[in-house]
Amino acid sequence: GEDVEQSLFLSVREGDSSVINCTYTDSSSTYLYWYKQEPGAGLQLLTYIFSNMDMKQDQRLTVLLNKKDKHLSLRIADTQTGDSAIYFCAESQHSGNTGKLIFGQGTTLQVKP
Amino acid sequence: DAGVTQSPTHLIKTRGQQVTLRCSPKSGHDTVSWYQQALGQGPQFIFQYYEEEERQRGNFPDRFSGHQFPNYSSELNVNALLLGDSALYLCASSYSADTQYFGPGTRLTVL
Numbered sequence: 001g002e003d004v005e006q007s008l009f010l011s012v013r014e015g016d017s018s019v020i021n022c023t024y025t026d027s028s029s030t031y032l033y034w035y036k037q038e039p040g041a042g043l044q045l046l047t048y049i050f051s052n053m054d055m056k057q058d059q060r061l062t063v064l065l066n067k068k069d070k071h072l073s074l075r076i077a078d079t080q081t082g083d084s085a086i087y088f089c090a091e092s093q094h095s096g097n098t099g100k101l102i103f104g105q106g107t108t109l110q111v112k113p
Numbered sequence: 114d115a116g117v118t119q120s121p122t123h124l125i126k127t128r129g130q131q132v133t134l135r136c137s138p139k140s141g142h143d144t145v146s147w148y149q150q151a152l153g154q155g156p157q158f159i160f161q162y163y164e165e166e167e168r169q170r171g172n173f174p175d176r177f178s179g180h181q182f183p184n185y186s187s188e189l190n191v192n193a194l195l196l197g198d199s200a201l202y203l204c205a206s207s208y209s210a211d212t213q214y215f216g217p218g219t220r221l222t223v224l
Binding site for chain 1: 154161203218
């Protein structure tokens with residue numbers, strides 16, 4: 001089946017760490033992605049992880065992948081007000097040389113000053 | 114290097130009309146995917162074009178059709194518009210099945 005689930009809302013204080021969680025169902029997914037969407041805008045690629053990795057760090061962003069539990073998380077260190085946005089987790093399902101993304105509903109991150 | 118571009122930015126149509134949305138991929142990308150994002154939802158995959166052919170399709174009716182041109186740009190056409198077609202339409206480009214980069218989207222309102 002195709003289903004990606006995320007919690008809908010997270011509120012943190014500026015300077016704290018944020019952790020956004022996601023579960024997916026397709027164990028054959030090769031890549032898992034995190035995208036950020038600001039109001040009225042398109043999706044900005046934040047980071048991605050290959051399915052044979054456990055962790056990936058990119059500046060303030062840390063992605064953890066638990067393949068056994070099909071659980072993905074995005075940690076944002078030292079969260080800033082500019083990080084307020086909707087964050088989407090997506091799994092990539094490949095078929096030959098094509099691939100479609102299956103998205104979660106998105107987690108709204110509110111950062112309070 | 115220009116990213117993915119889409120036109121128009123906003124569009125208002127009435128029920129029953131037809132609409133065409135356009136997308137130009139990032140330089141070096143040969144694959145274009147289209148997604149529909151309803152308000153408060155995650156994007157839903159419509160279809161993907163590669164080598165000017167529709168290679169994969171999501172769960173959307175035949176009213177949704179597309180085209181890819183030799184320069185890799187793409188169009189999304191929607192016929193017989195319904196109120197429920199109101200959404201943000203996102204185009205993403207990639208090199209083959211690699212990482213997809215999104216454009217700013219076209220906001221379609223059907224009255």
